[in-house]
Amino acid sequence: xxxxxxxxxxxxxxxxxxxxxxxxxxxxxxxxxxxxxxxxxxxxxxxxxxxxxxxxxxxxxxxxxxxxxxxxxxxxxxxxxxxxxxxxxxxxxxxxxxxxxxxxxxxxxxxxxxxxxxxxxxxxxxxxxxxxxxxxxxxxxxxxxxxxxxxxxxxxxxxxxxxxxxxxxxxx
Numbered sequence: 001x002x003x004x005x006x007x008x009x010x011x012x013x014x015x016x017x018x019x020x021x022x023x024x025x026x027x028x029x030x031x032x033x034x035x036x037x038x039x040x041x042x043x044x045x046x047x048x049x050x051x052x053x054x055x056x057x058x059x060x061x062x063x064x065x066x067x068x069x070x071x072x073x074x075x076x077x078x079x080x081x082x083x084x085x086x087x088x089x090x091x092x093x094x095x096x097x098x099x100x101x102x103x104x105x106x107x108x109x110x111x112x113x114x115x116x117x118x119x120x121x122x123x124x125x126x127x128x129x130x131x132x133x134x135x136x137x138x139x140x141x142x143x144x145x146x147x148x149x150x151x152x153x154x155x156x157x158x159x160x161x162x163x164x165x166x167x168x169x170x171x172x
Contacts, residue, residue: 085160133157137157
């Protein structure tokens with residue numbers, strides 16, 4: 001029993017100063033102790049997400065494969081697609097391109113000298129569905145932001161393409 005008391009006393013005499021030194025170095029000297037949280041990739045608020053690794057495919061499938069050019073439109077332009085496309089167009093595109101697609105939305109006056117594109121122009125009408133889809137997805141440098149975050153699924157963007165085509169038919 002006496003040996004156990006001596007062992008506890010010796011351990012106490014060793015551990016108490018050791019704990020004091022550790023607290024001193026951490027609190028007073030501010031030694032940066034490595035933790036596993038510090039060596040992991042971190043994301044700051046409002047920071048862009050990391051780009052997808054090369055040759056990877058999103059969970060919902062590839063929207064398009066850049067090496068193959070503009071993709072064909074897989075979504076038929078039926079009434080349901082046009083209704084969804086109209087709702088998405090009104091939420092994301094009307095502010096710049098206007099309700100009829102003429103580039104005269106309420107925010108267009110603030111975008112001088114680069115006005116939003118008139119979607120009814122012949123050069124826009126002659127674009128393929130895939131080219132319009134890629135423009136919506138990736139934007140145009142210095143002119144239009146990419147809308148892949150506002151329209152996160154490929155089907156939403158194809159619905160907007162179908163609705164833009166309906167605006168072009170109505171405008172001609």
